[in-house]
Amino acid sequence: MKIELDLVNAPFAMVAKNPDGNTVSIDASPEIGGQGKGARPTELLLMGVAGCSGIDILSILAKMKAVVDSFHVDVVGDKEEVGTVKLFTKISIHYKFTGDLEADKVKRAIDLSLEKYCSVSKTLEKTAKISYTFEINGEKH
Structure with a gap:
């Protein structure tokens, strides 16, 4: 299984993609500088x-x-x-x-x-x- 991950909005907002092209937004908590733009x-x-x-x-x-x-x-x-x-x-x-x-x-x-x-x-x-x-x-x- 291969997952790709790209930073889309600094400092921590990222998007992960599976082999089928489905995406999941990931971000850090606001307490450490995240923007709440994805799941932790x-x-x-x-x-x-x-x-x-x-x-x-x-x-x-x-x-x-x-x-x-x-x-x-x-x-x-x-x-x-x-x-x-x-x-x-x-x-x-x-x-x-x-x-x-x-x-x-x-x-x-x-x-x-x-x-x-x-x-x-x-x-x-x-x-x-x-x-x-x-x-x-x-x-x-």
Whole structure:
């Protein structure tokens, strides 16, 4: 996998591009001189775990013939200072579904994603404890 990154507006506003030509804007926080013109790199990590697990979960549920009408993910990452950097040490994910879904199938799909298939969560679990909750049609599980 190759990613290209170009500075588009000094001091820190950049655009990353994947091999398909899709782009993502990246910037530093205003506290260090960024202009708020893109996601922070650590935010992209949390977006990555949401997207990676989301694709897995929706794919698994489709194979189970489950009907998903809507899908939403909230991710919260807690950091701790480890040496000279702040690492994610806790990541909490909350999945929200609507549709004709059985809780045991949804739980199985989430577990398969986070424990077996999602390369982002498998990478992040080396430094962060990842936990999740979910709800179906407004009912928490």
